[in-house]
Amino acid sequence: MTIVSVKNLTFAYLTNPVLENVSFAIEAGDFVALAGPNGAGKTTLVRLLLGLNQGATGDIQLFGKPLAKFSDWSKIGYLPQRVNKFNPLFPATVSEVVGLGFKKRGPKHKEAINRALEFLEIDNLHDRPVASLSGGQQQKVFLARALVNQPELLILDEPSSALDPESRHSFFSALKKLNQEQGVTIIMITHDSASAGDYAKKLLYLDKTLIFFDFFRVFCQSEEMHSRFGGFLQHLICHQHQD
């Protein structure tokens, strides 16, 4: 089943082109690393998929429905690249923040919050103010918030930027578990090509236009890609995919 379908997507901020004629399709169960240099349009692409930016031409479909008609947002979990911008004066407990994404009231609400916290092994933080947590713990709380509806598609924007190496390992292990055991489709913007190579199955490389979208294995075996990226990117991500 196609979860995300993008056809001929073009977008510009005023007169600055950001995306040009981008087309790809993401299938159920994919774990896609979205990579590219700064300013390549990665975050813009994700924001367009979520309807947060307007004014693009082309076609976006989510779960088989045109974006304009898509309304079942509980199928999508989103972790933005803004944990560091969290307002430390906001008085919210972990359970309040995680519960924000869950619409239903009553016991199911508490159940959903506890399930998300337990999955990420942070149920001990339940009543702690979010502002009192470390960056890594806050990142997990925001991930729990994205998971509270048990989404079918999880979109993450540079999730590892606030994490130390130990937290990073447990964070990506949780993502791998979600993808492999629960079949959650994941799109992850990342500059961390080592983690991308370790955990993601496919690479979507963007630099205003789509340069590569396929399995890492295909990328690593492509002579064109070898010559194009000069060895740096391949060295980091291809060691996992040289079968």
Next chain:
Amino acid sequence: MEILDFLNYGFIQRAYLAGAAVAALSAILGVILVLRQLSLIGDGLSHISFGALALGLFLGIYPIYVALPAAILASCFIIVLKDKAQLYGDAAIAIVSAVGIAGGVILASLASGFNVDLFSYLFGNILAISSSEVLLSIIVSILVIAIIVYLYRDILAATFDEELAQVSGVKVRRLNIILSSLTAVSVVLAIKVVGVMLVSALLVIPAVSALQLAKSFKAALIWALLFAVISVLIGVSLSFLTDLPAGATIVMVNFFIFVFCWFGRQLPKN
């Protein structure tokens, strides 16, 4: 216990009732506005209300009947300016605020006969509130608080992060218009309590005091409500006993509560 005899006066009881209802409503909305960095919207809407009150007096219509729709329209206009004209929220509020004051001053200079009435709205007069105004304040406050309770989860989500709320399916734009309109209603009601000049204090100070202590959003709402009601009860009583203006006394009590909470927050935890 002669000192407490004033509690038997009808106008004091009416002031307690109306003041507590409006202050509670303002404080709850205030927490939301402060966290969304829209603290000054109370000033903007009270200034536009000033112009509308002047228009009502100029046309011989009960001023609140003109101020209420004008404040609601102005609140929607602020949202439109912010979203469509891509202005910063405080710049949009500043425009509406300036136009409101300018309009009021022009109308006041055109018809000098009602200046005394108009200036009574500037500083409020809760001790002169009528029984029908008390009833109106209580009913409207209960209605608005009920709407906030009903929309609680969406409000919390959008206050925490508008974009995340939007991705969770919250109709953020519609919610913003509802919240602005409720704020407009609260501002117009609060004009009678503390006057145009001090309305924003009733919105902002209890909220900021509550944020010094609260560890959760729900606790912030409850603390703000408590502080607002206490400030009205103490303020009205002090005003009567010391012959000070009621609105200004309520605001000063609020300020002392804030100072107390701020110092409380600075104390070592252990």
